[in-house]
Amino acid sequence: MTTVDLARFQFAWTSVNHFFFVPVTIGLAFLTALLQTWWYRNQNPQLLRLTRFFGTLLLISVAVGVVTGLVQEFEFGMNWGAYSRLVGNVFGPPLAMEGLAAFFLESTFLGLWVFGWDKLSRRVHLACIWLVAAGSMLSAAFILAANSWMQHPVGYKMVGGKPQLDNIVAVFTNPVFLWGYGKVVLASVTTGTLVMLAVSAWQLRKGKDPEIFGHSLRLSLIVLVPAITLTLFVGDMLGVVEGTYQPMKIAASEAQWTTCQPCSFSLFQIGGGNNDHTPVQIIQVPHLLSLLATNTWNGKVVGMTPLQNQYAAKYGPGDYVPNVFIQYWGMRVMAYLGGLVWVFSLWGVWLLRRKKLATSRLFLFAATWAVITPFLMNTAGWFLTESGRQPWIVQGLMLTKNGISPSSSFTYLVISVVSFIALYVCLAALFLVFMLRYSRREPEPDPSVGKAGEPDTRVPSMLY
C-alpha cells in the first residue's frame, strides 16, 4: 500500500459515498417540485401532504449530501496538490462557477422553501422548490464538466509543458461532458423515482393511505419509464464517445486483449483480470460489443495489448492498462441492472394500463426492493468511468501517481482515511435510519385544516 493507493482509496470512498446522497437529492428535488406543482394547479390537499412527506425525505438527503460535498472540494488540495497546481487554471473555474451559480441557488432557496411556507405566496414558494431542483442539477453540470476534462482534456494549449485553459466553450461542449452529464442527471432522476416508488409501494402494501400513495406511485412510475429508457440510450452513446477518446477503458470493460472486428459481448466470464488474458467467456452475443462501442454492426475494437504498446511508444514505458476486473464487472452490473429496471418499469406501465398498479402485491413487493438497484448501478458506473481512466489522473496529460501532494505523508493519510471511514459510516447510518423511519410514517394531516377562521390559511413552515 503506497501513499498514492491510500489517497486514491480515500477519494473513491468519499466520492462513492457522496454519490449515494446526490442522486437522491437531485431526483427527489425534481419530483417534489412536480408534486408541489400538481398541488398548486388542482389544490388537492392530498398532494400537499405528499409534497411535504417527500420534502422531508429530500431534506434528510440534502443534509448528508451537502456536508459530504464539502470534502470533495477540499480533497483536491489536500491530497492532489501537484495535480491542483498543474491544472487548477482549467479545473478550478468550473468548481468556482459551481459555487457561484449552483450552491448559492440551491442552499438559499432551500432555506426559503423549508421556512417560507407561511411567509411566501404559493406561486413564489413553488418557484423556490423549482430553483432548488435547478440548482442541484446545475451543480452536477459544473462538476461533470470538470470531471469530463480529466477523461478527455479539451480547450487548452500547452505552455512550457503546462496546460493552460484557452477555450471554456470547448470545456462545456466536450462530448464526454454532454453525454456524461445527461447520463448523470437521468440516472439521478431514475434514483429519485425508484426511491419514491419504493416508499409508495411499501406504504400501499401496509395499507396506509392507499389513495394518497397511489398518486405518488403513479407519478414516480410515469417519470421512471422515460428516465430509465433515456439513461440506457445516453449510456450507450457515452460508451461510444468514451470508446473514441479512451479506447483502453472500453477494451478493458470487455476484457478484450486482442483487436477484434466484429466483436462479440460475453455475458459472463470465469477468471480474467490483468494477468489472465484468456478467461473463459460464457454466452457470447455476436456483434454486441461492436454495437455498444461503435454503434455499428461490424465496428472494430482495438484490444488492450496493442493499445498498451501504442501508449508505451507514445508516453514512455509503463503499465497503461486499468484494473480489468473492475471494468468488466462494473460494466455488467450497471448494464444488467439497468436492463432489469427497464423491464420492471414496463411491467409497471402494463399494470397501470390495466388499472392494477396499486393493487398488484407482487409489483409492490418488487418495487420496494428495487430501490437497492440504482445505488448499485451508480456505484458501478463511477467505478467503470473513474477506474477506467487509470493510470491517468488527466488522460494523456498527467499520471495519477504524479498528481499527489509532495507533502503527503503516509501516516497522515492513514489518519485521514480512518477518520473519513468513521465519519461516513455515521453519516450513512443517519441517512439510512432516518430515511427508513420517515418513509414509514404516516403523512401529516392536511396542515391547512382547522384554521378556517384565519383570513389567509397558509401552511406552517417546516421548522427545525
Added chain:
Amino acid sequence: MTLAQFWFILIAVLWTVFFVLEGFDLGVGMLHSVTGRDEAGRRAVINTIGPLWDGNEVWLVVAGAAIFAAFPGWYATWFSALYLALVLLLAALMARGTSFEFRGKRDSARWRRLWDALLSGGSLLVPLLTGIALGDLLTGLPIDKSQNYTGSFWDLFQPYGVYTGITLVAICILHGATFLTLKTTGEVADRAARIGARSGPAVALIVIGWAVWTHIVAGKGFWPNPVEIGIVLAVIAAAWLAADRHHGWAFTCTTLTIALAMLTLFTDLYPNVMISSTNAAYNLTIANTASPSYTLKLMSIVAIVFLPVVLAYTAWNYYVFRKRISSSDFAAPRLPGTQPPVHAQPEPDAASEPPSVPEKT
C-alpha cells in the same frame, strides 16, 4: 491593477463576507445552549439561523474554489499544508451541518443533548481552525523553493495563527450574541443581551491584542495605521454598545470589526499570499501562484455576472425572515400539522414534554 491583484482583493472580500455572515451563525451555534435554557428556547435560537446558515457556508466554499481557480499554487500549498487541520475542519462542518437537520428528528432529551454538543463544538472549531489557517499565511510556514510545505501537523500551530483563531472565536461570540438580541424576543433575547454585555470587554481585549500582534508580525514600523486604529475603535464601540443595549449599533460594530480585521490581514499579506518561514525568497506571491490571464478574465466575467445576483437573492432571503422569533412559538408539544400558537404559554421543560410524534423539520 492587474487581474491577479483584482482576484486577490475579491478573495479577501469573499473571506470577509464569509466571516460577517457565517460569523453570527457560528456564534449562535456556540451559544445556543446557553441562550436557550429550555427546549423551546433552544429551538427558537436555532431557528433564527435556520434558513440562513447553509447559504452563509457557501461563501467558504466559494472562497476556497476561487483560490483554486485564480491561484492554483496557493490552493495546492495551503490545503496540502493544512492537511489534518482540514480533516478536523471538515468533521466540524459535518457535525454542525447535520445537527440542524437531525437534532429534532427524535423526541429524546439525550439525543438532543448529543446534537447540542456537536453543534456547539463544531461551531467553535470552525472559526478556530480557519483562523489558524489564515493567521499562518501571514506568520509563515515552512515552505521550500518548489512551493511545497515541509512541516508537520504541529508546525501549523504557530502562536500567532492560534491567537488569530481564538480572536475569531471571540468575535463570533459577540457577533452571534448581538445577532440573537436582534432576532429573538423575551427571555432568550435578554439572555443573549447579557452574554453580549458580559463578553464584550473580554472580546475587545482579545481583538485589540490581535491588532497589536498583527502589526508586529507584519513588521510595518512603530505607528499603527488607520485600519488598525479602526479595528480597536470598532471593537471597543461594539462592547460598549452591547453593554448599553444598543443592539443594532453593536451588531454594526461587530460587523465592522470583522471586516477591518480581514482588511488588515490581507493588506499585510499583500503582495504575498503565503509567507515561507524557511526563506523569504520562497514566499508564495500573487505573481508566482496566479492562473494565466485567460482563466482570470473568464472568472472575472463569471464573478461580475453572478455575485450581484447572489447578493440580491441573499438579501431577499434575509428580508423574508426578518421577523423576530419567540420561544413561545415552540412551547407547544410537537404535534403534526399544528400551527405554532400565537400567544405565549408556560414553557414546559424538555423532560416533562408529553411524548408526541416528532414534527417535520
